[in-house]
Structure formats: C-alpha cells, structure tokens
Amino acid sequence: MYKNLDLNLLIVLDILLKEQNVTRAAGRLNLTQSAVSSALKRLRLAFDDDLLVLVGRRMQMTPRAEMLKPRISALIAQIDATVAPDTFDPGLSDHRFIIASADYMTVTLVPALLKLMQKEAPSMRLQVLDLADRTMPDMLLGKIDVIIAPRSRLFSEGLQSRTLFKEKLVCIAARRHPTIKGTIDITTFRKLPHVRYQPGREAAVSAEAMQLKRQRVEPSVLLTCPSFAALPFLVGATSAIALVQERLARRFQNVAGLQIMPPPVKTEILDIALFWASNRNSDVAHIWFRDAIARVSQKI
Numbered sequence: 433m434y435k436n437l438d439l440n441l442l443i444v445l446d447i448l449l450k451e452q453n454v455t456r457a458a459g460r461l462n463l464t465q466s467a468v469s470s471a472l473k474r475l476r477l478a479f480d481d482d483l484l485v486l487v488g489r490r491m492q493m494t495p496r497a498e499m500l501k502p503r504i505s506a507l508i509a510q511i512d513a514t515v516a517p518d519t520f521d522p523g524l525s526d527h528r529f530i531i532a533s534a535d536y537m538t539v540t541l542v543p544a545l546l547k548l549m550q551k552e553a554p555s556m557r558l559q560v561l562d563l564a565d566r567t568m569p570d571m572l573l574g575k576i577d578v579i580i581a582p583r584s585r586l587f588s589e590g591l592q593s594r595t596l597f598k599e600k601l602v603c604i605a606a607r608r609h610p611t612i613k614g615t616i617d618i619t620t621f622r623k624l625p626h627v628r629y630q631p632g633r634e635a636a637v638s639a640e641a642m643q644l645k646r647q648r649v650e651p652s653v654l655l656t657c658p659s660f661a662a663l664p665f666l667v668g669a670t671s672a673i674a675l676v677q678e679r680l681a682r683r684f685q686n687v688a689g690l691q692i693m694p695p696p697v698k699t700e701i702l703d704i705a706l707f708w709a710s711n712r713n714s715d716v717a718h719i720w721f722r723d724a725i726a727r728v729s730q731k732i
Contacts, residue, residue, distance in 0.1 A: 520717045522552050522717075606689060
C-alpha cells in the first residue's frame with residue numbers, strides 16, 4: 433500500500449493536516465491548488481482513507497488523519513534534523529582532540545594553540561602524542577585526530593593535508609664551543625659528533641637526517657633521543673653539534689647557551705604540514721580544529 437508513497441507526499445500531507453485547507457496548503461508549499469488536490473488523491477489511495485472531508489464549508493480530519501497528524505509532523509521534523517548541515521559551537525564543546533607530533537611542535541605551536549582554545553573553546557581538551565611506529569595505523573583507525581610533521585611520503589598516503597608553515601634548518605653548537613666561533617665548515621661538520629632526533633627504534637629517521645643522507649653526509653652520531661626539546665641542552669653542554677629547525681633553535685638559544693649558524697651543506701626548506709584521515713574531512717568539529725591550528729601556525 434505504501435510502496436509508491438514518497439517523501440514529497442508526506443510533506444504535502446503534513447501541511448494539509450496542519451492547514452486543513454487546500455488553498456492555504458498550496459500557498460505554504462508554493463504549489464498550485466490542482467497539484468495539492470492531486471497529491472491529496474494519491475494520499476487517500478495510499479492510506480485507504482479520505483483523510484480530509486468537507487463538512488459544510490470547511491474540511492475536517494478523519495479519525496485516521498487525527499492519529500497520523502502528530503506522527504507525520506514528528507517524522508518530517510526528524511528527517512529535517514537528519515539532513516540538515518551539522519553545526520558546531522566551539523564555545524560549548526568539551527571535545528578532546530589528539531595530535532601526534534614531535535615535541536618540537538609542543539614547544540613552538542601548541543602554546544599558541546592552547547591560548548586560542550582557552551579563548552574560543554574553554555571546555556575543549558587537547559592531548560599530544562609523540563610520533564611512533566603506531567602513529568599511521570592509529571590515525572587510520574580514528575585514534576588520532578591530526579598529525580603535524582614535515583610533508584613526506586611516510587605521512588601522505590591515504591590522508592588529507594594542508595601546509596602550515598615553512599621551516600629552515602640551522603646548525604647549533606655550544607656558545608662556548610672550543611673550536612666553533614660563529615661559522616662552521618664542512619670538514620668540521622663531518623668531524624664533530626652529532627646529536628640527533630630519533631622518534632623510535634623502528635620509526636623512520638628524521639627529516640634532517642634524511643637530508644644529510646641524500647647528500648652523502650653521514651657524520652658520527654654520538655646520541656639519538658626522542659625529544660627535539662632536549663637537543664639544544666645536549667648541544668649546549670657538550671662539544672657535539674646538531675641540525676635542527678630554526679624556530680626550535682631560536683626558542684632555546686639563550687636558555688641552552690647556543691650559537692646558531694647556517695649549515696655547511698645545502699638543506700631543503702621543510703614543509704611543515706597538517707595531516708588527517710579522509711573520513712574526517714567534513715566533520716564540523718574537526719574542521720574548526722584544523723582551522724585553529726592553521727591560524728596559530730601563521731603567528732609562530
């Protein structure tokens with residue numbers, strides 16, 4: 433009986449039962465009276481009931497129509513709510529977002545992001561995870577909201593992305609280094625021990641190490657550690673050197689006692705990007721969060 437009953441007919445029925453007048457219903461629906469009358473005929477056949485009958489000069493609902501009226505109205509409202517665009521108010525949200533990134537971002541970008549969140553989304557929470565061997569699988573499983581990392585093949589497959597900012601690499605050494613006084617040549621760079629960021633035993637090497645390897649510059653590595661923030665202090669306290677992001681070096685230059693120099697090898701500008709799973713692309717809360725990260729990244 434209801435096989436040929438489509439949504440448009442239900443919408444007409446909802447208005448007809450509310451107005452109980454074909455002319456007024458046609459006006460609300462922006463249809464002709466003949467179109468509404470034709471729809472009413474189809475509805476009567478579908479429900480096997482007159483639905484609206486003329487009593488004197490007015491139309492009145494049948495008992496079946498009186499029973500249907502609140503149900504049809506609720507159904508239309510539910511359909512409207514289902515297909516309506518999602519809305520998101522960051523000021524009311526208590527959403528918890530998870531970022532996976534090296535701690536370089538924790539000390540350069542995250543403070544500005546927290547400041548913005550406290551202003552625009554005071555109940556929202558943030559968790560930062562280190563990059564690890566499980567980062568990519570966890571991202572694709574929905575356990576991580578975004579990754580912030582240099583753009584590379586390792587972080588692009590199956591993900592959406594946008595560039596946040598560009599980053600230059602610099603060489604750092606202790607301010608009172610016994611042999612380095614403001615500049616460094618390639619011989620010294622190769623000879624001195626290096627400290628290097630390494631996120632895990634099996635994780636990919638850092639973008640800095642990959643750049644040196646491509647140029648066949650493979651210095652002696654005195655120490656690897658999973659913290660970018662520790663590198664300036666390790667360098668400042670020893671005769672070792674490191675190749676790090678300029679923002680990181682500037683942030684810790686005074687407190688760690690560093691001198692900052694251009695590296696004696698050609699290095700590429702890093703494209704620091706934001707990555708997320710494709711199935712989160714249209715999530716309105718996720719869109720706000722990605723935009724918040726992009727906004728603060730322009731100011732660091």
